[in-house]
């Protein structure tokens with residue numbers, strides 16, 4: 001028994017080593033995989049056969065093993081069967097995406113809904129309907145969805161699948177993962193953290209260096225990526241940029257404080273009542289002075305909050321996402337001018353502001369991407385689990 005367990009653990013470890021090599025460096029021949037992993041060719045062949053059976057790898061054309069090697073059959077990681085679900089509950093929309101094992105986004109869905117007007121039960125039921133229809137579509141594409149992550153606009157307890165508080169939804173301690181009751185393992189995470197991972201894996205990625213990703217929504221969150229991984233803070237609350245104080249005597253905020261960034265640059269502060277984002281962008285394009293002035297105010301406030309972030313964290317790059325992506329041409333200039341005024345004296349280089357390459361889908365993409373990372377890090381857990 002003990003020996004069987006050891007054998008399973010070793011096989012699981014070796015599957016991860018081989019799939020990891022294919023993910024990083026593939027396509028590779030079995031001989032090149034053996035050389036790269038230090039495993040014997042016989043072991044590699046068995047593991048590759050298991051991965052092919054599980055739909056995680058496929059054989060493709062011939063490649064040459066280095067300079068002198070003979071041409072061999074290449075094996076590469078495949079996205080044709082295994083996939084992951086990314087979901088998002090935000091204040092004024094629900095969203096979902098399905099990403100396959102090769103990190104190709106296969107399906108997207110977004111629903112505009114006012115989640116402030118609905119109970120948590122109704123919002124979660126709406127997300128469940130969206131998820132179930134996406135799982136059916138994924139199955140129609142031959143995809144088997146291994147797990148999902150829900151992005152939520154507030155601090156979460158990832159171990160219990162609960163959102164602690166989402167002030168802009170009026171939610172406290174809602175057990176989202178349990179209430180969703182989907183027929184697959186589901187975790188929760190913070191929307192701003194997942195959006196940063198979405199940018200890392202599906203946007204500009206490694207070119208950003210250590211970066212801060214700012215998600216402008218009704219609230220404003222940020223995710224900090226250091227050495228390719230999220231910095232969450234001791235209790236998972238890192239990156240609450242929306243509650244960084246811009247002006248201590250400013251207007252009251254839902255968090256209990258006053259003068260928070262959210263009150264100057266959040267969606268509710270930027271949009272006049274009754275106007276949507278598309279309406280604001282149309283007015284900006286037409287050069288409407290009040291729309292331009294609103295973005296200048298928001299951009300300057302953002303610049304002050306980002307100055308604090310840069311002084312504390314020293315990132316290479318700052319990515320503006322969420323509503324700040326379509327508003328980038330009007331918000332980034334005032335933000336940059338503020339940062340240069342306040343940071344330029346003591347720093348040789350002020351971090352560049354860049355626009356998100358993934359925009360509105362960043363958080364669900366980051367969620368699905370995180371599930372894919374886990375499968376690639378431990379394909380054995382997926383292979384040995386009962387298949388639906």
Ligand SMILES: [Zn+2]
Pocket residue numbers: 242243253254255256257258260262
């Ligand atoms: Zn606040």
